[in-house]
Amino acid sequence: MPRKKKIAKKKKNSEKPKVSLKEKMSELFELPKDVVLNVPKLTMVGNGDLLIENFKGIIEYDSDRIRINTNCGIIKITGTGLGIREITSEDLMVNGNITCLEFLR
Structure with a gap:
């Protein structure tokens, strides 16, 4: 009997990243993501004042x-x-005088 070869399917790069359970729950219960996921929240007024919440430290x-x-x-x-x-x-x-704001991973 001839053997059948299994063909592995490759994931496409265009697929959306998986959403975590915490993120789904925050959306379901309409909870703020900055509190549930412990991500930073930035509030900028013009180009002169920037408030950053949920930060770890100054580099x-x-x-x-x-x-x-x-x-x-x-x-x-x-x-x-x-x-x-x-x-x-x-x-x-x-x-x-803030001229640029960048997010680096």
Whole structure:
């Protein structure tokens, strides 16, 4: 009897990433994702004030660049005259002339 060869199907790169159970539950019960998934929440007013909630620590701090560590990557803020106006265990307020905001993984 001839043997049949199994053909493995490759996953397409265009497939959507799997959604976690926590993410599904937050959507189902309409809970805020920043609380349930412990992801950062950014609130920006114009280009002068930026509030970051749920951060882990400060990696780099200079008057033209600030890098903040979070659970899902690094937030890089560039501009001029940057400073940390307020910092607590839950949130961080950056002020100055913000010209660029990047998310690095």
